[in-house]
Amino acid sequence: MLFWIFLVGGLAARYAAGRRILGGALLLCVPLIDVVLLGATVLSIRDGAGPTVWHGLSAAYLGLTVVYGHRTVRWADARFARRFGGSSAPPRPSLHGRAAVVDAWKSWFRFLLAYAISVGLIFGLVVLAGTFDKGAPLLxxxxxLTKVLVYSLIWPIVTTIWPGKAPEQGTEQAPGQETAPEQETATGNG
Structure with a gap:
């Protein structure tokens, strides 16, 4: 939750309020929140608190934010810059063919990295807890996480099989514009 509060607060300060230094400082706090969260989780378990599902959530969350946090901040920054800073909209990539396949696999491997970090942190907390019985709520x-990893594999596989074709040159039309059917030429039968 604090991730989103600092993210929106930093972007609002930067663009809506025009306070670039304050906005930058708040945005720098975004990754620190994850470190504080993990530190509090480790201290809690080390001090004898029984591991709970919420401790496991902090480990799972940290793996995701390590991989996706910077991308999320960049994405939100571009949207705020467009809305409040007068920037133009970023171009939307037109992915088809090989580029679509590469993008789909990169996306899946990015989640695989987040998964590996989360699982590593979860098992680290289980070790800290002492036994698998005590660490069961973390697991x-x-x-x-595993379900998302497996189900998200469907998209790159489908994209590899059917990568899509590039739009044909000159066939794009303005919205609402229809092509008129070709008129048949009348030939006289004499």
Whole structure:
């Protein structure tokens, strides 16, 4: 939750309020929140608190934000810059063919990295807890993370099989504009 509060607060300060230094400082706090969260989780378990599902959530969350946090900040920054800073909209990539396949696999491998970090942190917390019995609530997060990893593999496989074709040159039309059917030429039968 703090991730989003600092992200929106930093971007609002930067663009809506025109306070670039304050906005930059708030945005620099975004990755620090993850470190504080993990530190609090480790201290809590080390001090004898029984591991809970919420401790596991912090490990799963940290893996995702390490991989996707910077991309999320860049994406949100571009949207705020467009809305409040007068920047132009970023061009939308037109992915087809090989580029679509490469993009789909990069996306999946990016999630695989987030998964590996999350799972590593979860097992690290289990080791910190002492036994698998004590750390069982932490392991609950392996189920949804693994399901997302496996189900997200469908997209790159489908994209590899059917990568899509590039739009044909000159066939793009303005919205609402229809092509008139070709008129038949009348030939006289004499």
């Amino acid at each position: 609950v997060w392996l189920n949804p």
